[in-house]
Amino acid sequence: EAAVTQSPRNKVTVTGGNVTLSCRQTNSHNYMYWYRQDTGHGLRLIHYSYGAGNLQIGDVPDGYKATRTTQEDFFLLLELASPSQTSLYFCASSDPGQNYAEQFFGPGTRLTVL
């Protein structure tokens, strides 16, 4: 079964802080995604990647950087965290050629920026 893990599961930081969220998938999927989930907005795509070294901009990229170091690992970086980035962050992976491009989600990271 598909496996996507995220760390940390919870993070509290202060305004201006530096935060890195980690995601690892063991599905051998090429595509990986970072979303944020906020009440009233559903899931919004921040960045995604086709493979190691590739990065694509999503719908809400401002204030976020990302890096895909290997096929398995995708990182989301907040270099100057702001309270508006307080949210629940999900990582996902997919193989677009299979089953309606089903995305498999990690357990989420809850980030609070004070």
Next chain:
Amino acid sequence: QQQVRQSPQSLTVWEGETAILNCSYEDSTFDYFPWYWQFPRESPALLIAIRPVSNKKEDGRFTIFFNKREKKLSLHITDSQPGDSATYFCAAILSSGSWQLIFGSGTQLTVMP
């Protein structure tokens, strides 16, 4: 700009009733429409999906009805159960593009016993 819209925002039905969740989209080039569900404190997961070549997709108590002309679809949950209580997200994909999932804002369904 919200390309996928859902209504209602929240819905409460009694056990055994049929719940109807609505979705509409703007981009006529979308060609996959998955529905994801998310239980409290869990991650979203694929529930059921349809391609526009069909106007109906059924999986047990869950049925998608699709109207390509009106750019609308709906998810019908028959014989609703308390265990169906979750947030349901309609999504759309452009398969010839980035395979990016465009999510609606979700419908929170509560099934009362």
